Amino acid sequence: MKSPLAQVDEAERDELRSLMLARSPVLTAFRLNYVANSFVARLYGRMEAEVGITRAQFIVMLCLSVRDGTTAQEIADATQRPKNSLSRAVRALEQKDLIERRLDPVDHRRQPMGLSNAGRTLFRRLEPMAAEQEAAMLAPLNAEDRKRLSELLMKMAATF
Amino acid sequence: MKSPLAQVDEAERDELRSLMLARSPVLTAFRLNYVANSFVARLYGRMEAEVGITRAQFIVMLCLSVRDGTTAQEIADATQRPKNSLSRAVRALEQKDLIERRLDPVDHRRQPMGLSNAGRTLFRRLEPMAAEQEAAMLAPLNAEDRKRLSELLMKMAATF
DNA sequence: TCTGTCAAGTTCCATTTGGAACGATCTGTG
């Protein structure tokens, strides 16, 4: 059990965080990044510890779950991650038999990929972890707020 | 000038991005991270190229601009960055004479820091760059939307 | 006062990162 002194210390520890969230310049951007950082740190920390899947590996699987036959280059363009990192992630996923890499019959430079059965099975474990983390993040918002937030972010993402 | 074919290619290149923004699981989190990633990539890319200030260095200066006398440990807690990275950033800023490091007279472990005059001058160049990037990010939103977005993010950041 | 524990900041070092160069392949033009 914590002493009153420890509680004071803890409050002081959060003081700068609150101050930054309330008063830093470029307020919206700061808050946005703060929330995004918290989200990815918790999610990828958990995925790596519990399932041994890294950020880049999850991103590849996520893209393949949305569209089978996606290539590494397309993932790089869509997610703003360097393609050599993705290349490594792809190799790791392939070695774990979580994805299958085909060769585009008409363009031999491209390697369309897809989740394997094992990959789909694993992804079904990963997805709820992301959903849980999102739920925790959105916890303070009611249904209408959530809908509006998602729409606002969509507007921004569409042109930025 | 681009050929019609090139335009088609460009549309195809964005296809996965649009698809992910519209249909990926954990939609709100994906959009949030997409926007946040775009923001930091552009901002820190520009700061590093034009002013030679890294992400960690900017974060330190930002915290000091909000509260003089902040310590490295407090910045680590408030911004979720590892303290050894911050330690390096602090040393780099000190060598450039952008910050001053004092010694807490009552607790000699702590080193409260502050922007130097040169640091304040440089920060006045950095801040508009962040503001511009934020403005670009928020461009599709009207004044009311912006206010609401910032409030929603504040609610989330307060407890997450 | 002495001792054990904890906190702030630094340093060590194995790992990760990503820009740049590369090889292979495709496409368009003469």
Added chain:
DNA sequence: CACAGATCGTTCCAAATGGAACTTGACAGA
């Protein structure tokens, strides 16, 4: 058909990263 230029994925390697150990200082309890 040959060649120039672009594109996909990979590899190289210098630099950044961050977990863990370390140093120094604070402090509570015996």
